[in-house]
Amino acid sequence: QPKFIVNHTFCVHRSTDLLLAKAPVQHLLRIPIDLKSHEVLKDMGVMHRFLLLAALTLFIVVVKATEFRHTKMSRPTTSGYGGRLLRTARMSDDEARGVLIPGLKNWRVTSWIKNGKSEDYVLNKLHLTNLIGRALTDDPNFKYFQKFKVDGWLKQKASTTATWDDLGLSTLSVNEITKVDTFRIYEEYIKALNKKAKDIHWSQWSKLLGGGSDTEMAIKVSILTKLGRLDDTDIALMVGSSGLIAYNRAARQYGKFY
Structure with a gap:
């Protein structure tokens, strides 16, 4: 801290060797106060710059961490089906917990089809395992199981008869088919x-x-009719004239069956 020697007519500033002669004492007494204030302000300026630098560094770290978290991409790897683009670990964790995030559901269905996932695998992921009847068809995730089946068949260009057999409908009568869970998938x-x-x-x-069998053709005609295919010519071009015959026969035998 600056020290001063006051001797009536002159003062000596030891820190700067400044000789002030014949200066009024009251003015000299203000000098150490002004110098001290200057040093305080200088220290405050340094501290202010340090705090700004620290805040800026912290902000950059947070931004970089956020960008990394949101832009983390899947990476190619090898599985039993060859090179695949797999989901990130975080997405895999969500899938393991059965989390179906809106916007990812259709993507997941497409991924399951592409990767050749089994029906049992998909039922498990959609939490539909062991559900039957209305409990199955009324579940919000049932439509995604339908999509998995239908889109998979479309990709394979499967015949209606192949899908009919796959759903276990070939052993049922016309009036029984519309009452089973899997009929809705065939309908889709x-x-x-x-x-x-x-x-x-x-x-x-x-x-x-x-x-297809007479039973299948009768069901197909009934579905197409409900979809607005009311022209017999259109029906005949789609399922053949034998389909119309099968439909009319089933209608006489069972009445309204769909």
Whole structure:
């Protein structure tokens, strides 16, 4: 701290060897106060700059961490199906807990189809295992199981008869089929094929919807009719004339069955 010697007529500032002669004492007494204030302000300026630098460094670290967390990408790896783009560890954890985040559901269905996941695997991931009847079909996740089946068949260009057999419908009668859980999946596949038929020439319709037992053809005709295919010519082009015959026979035997 600056020290001063006051001797009536002059003062000596030891820190700077400044000789102040004949200066009024009251002015000299203010000098150490002013110098002390200057040093305090200088120290405050250094501290202020240090705090700003520390805050800026912390902000940059937080931003970088946030960017890394949100932009972390899947990486290629090898599985039983060859190179695949797998989900990140965090997404895998969500899947293990059965978390179905809106917006990822359809992506997951596509991924399951692409990776050749089994029906049992998908039922487990959708928490549908051991559910039957209304408990199964009323579950919000049932529609994603339907999508898994239907989109998989479309990818394979599966015949309606192949899907019919896959769903275990071949052993049931006309009036029993509409009461089982799996009928709704078959119905969705016929809807998808009917939609696809709008984009191709009518001469190709039978390749999409033709074939099957009398029971299957009767069910197909009933679904197509409900979808607005009321022209017998359209029906005949899709399932064949034998399909119309099977439908009319089932209607006489069972009445309204769909």
